[in-house]
Amino acid sequence: MDRVNFEHIVLFTNDQDNDRLLISVLIRHFSRIHVIKSNAELVEQIKQSTPKVILVAAETLQETLLIYYEAIEELHAVDICEHAVVSLIPKHQEKEAYEAYRSGVINDYLIARPMYEIHRAIIICTHLLREIGLRGKNKRVEDFINIQENYSSHIKEIVLKGVQRKKDLEQSFESNLAEIEASLDRAEAHLASNKTAELDLASLKKILSFIRSNEIRPALLKLQSKALHLLELVVTDVSNVAIVAEAPLPDEPLEVESKTVASVDTTKYSYNKLYTDSKNANVPVEIPVVPKMLIVEDDHISLNLTIMLLRAFAIELDTSLSGRMALDLLSKKKYDVILMDINLPDTNGFYLIDHINKSNGINASTPIVMLTGNKNKSSVQQAVSVGAKGYIIKPLYKDSIVKLFKKYDIPLHLR
Missing domain, CATH: 3.40.50.2300 (Response regulator)
Known part of the structure; x- marks a missing residue:
């Protein structure tokens, strides 16, 4: 070296x-x-x-x-x-x-x-x-290999080929990283000019999947910051339909996809309005019910995107990054709905769902919906077997939130 x-x-x-x-x-x-x-x-x-x-x-x-x-x-x-x-x-x-x-x-x-x-x-x-x-x-790999007199020609050849393949993969990743960063910059510039922004979401998802913790390369941290900033600009306009499924029966398909968009009350309320005009002085002001939601999710990127999305709605939102924190919140506060990730740093969502449903706590009857990043049938069925009411494929979109609240007859209003 x-x-x-x-x-x-x-x-x-x-x-x-x-x-x-x-x-x-x-x-x-x-x-x-x-x-x-x-x-x-x-x-x-x-x-x-x-x-x-x-x-x-x-x-x-x-x-x-x-x-x-x-x-x-x-x-x-x-x-x-x-x-x-x-x-x-x-x-x-x-x-x-x-x-x-x-x-x-x-x-x-x-x-x-x-x-x-x-x-x-x-x-x-x-x-x-x-x-x-x-x-x-x-040092160059060739410099090491060539001086090893006891290495056979076969070993030298296979090592050199393998190392070159690893280099090609790394260069490809670096190239993809630069390409995604450039596309994020272009998309942000287009949005600033009120133009349509195009993104290769598959490539972006692949790159972001390398970001698992704070111990990441600065280039990935920079990309994460740019991606979150851009998604914050556009997330409230995303209209893709996400999936909310009932607990599937053995003979039913795993997913139930809806092509229709559920309605939501678009009335905007003034929550701190302390007066009415003279015409309606004797009419009581309607105070809307604000639903309470808990999200148990340890993936910072996914959690941040969900929080951005929910800003559009009048929801009292709590979040937890661990099972221990979630249990503490659930013992103190009654929620209308709980979104539960499966992979948590100190436990798993299956245990938490089972514990909540078998307890006599204040959230024993609260609907719990599993968050999943894939369509793993066994994971969904396991969650359902311990009491989950259904599942949502991540990332969340507006329509998935609307359908979720409508399914469980929870009031939902835009801010």
Whole structure:
């Protein structure tokens, strides 16, 4: 690997002699690293805007966590840089470090006292640098393959072909990314000029599917922001008909698609109107019922789009990103309808639906509708078996909301 021409590697150690081998390995592969030994220096590094990988060396995992998170706590009211943290630990702490990594407490760990895998530090740093959008220049695959005298010609050929295919796929993804970004820019410009905007929704959906969390490349984060902004401009004008299905019977088709658009009361109300004109002074002002909805959804993109869509309606909306949060809300407030995603970070929607329907809580009779991104028959049937009233294919559209409320005779008004 060629030496990387940026300064994004920070090593915190209070014993440089003990970590001398690690320091020498890092210096051989990166143009420069920052070696620091005080908490004040660590705080300053995290305050700087430059993205970086921070390695914290100490005698125990607990000590590395204390060093790092005390610095984070000191900066609780200050913007911090995008970074990843790696705990450098002794061998007997590996199991604890692995659990910390799995839980997200640290981004990675390295057994460094003593170092068993000399180049593992380079692999970890390179991987994490790529995660935060920074890349070094790799050596050519051919340079590695050609010097391996014990490799057969067959092995060399198949490796070179496979690596080239991976490169082609990555270049194709980068090209699609640039193309989608350009199409979003064109669409926004057309909308600003009151022209029709055209989007390749299939390609956009494919690209956005790579965005799963906050740990994504800056290029994807930028694309996500642009896509959400554009969709916010047009989402209230989308007229595609989404699907709301009753619990399907064994002999019935999985989906029931309606080509008609259900009606909605388009009367706009003034909710804080404290007066009437003299002509109607004795006529009571009608106060419309505002339905209460809970959406349990951990996909930020899907949730944001749904929130944008529901702004057009007079709905009292609560959202939950986890099952635990949902159960807390459901124990305190009666809802008219619940939209439930299946895949949640701490549980699954099947369990929640079953728990709600079997409980004697205030939402035991509230209709729960499953949110699904595909037409998986077994998932739909499983949801129905535990008490779901039906399902809606994501993403949601205006018509799907209107039909959902009409199905359960819930009042719905435009704002």
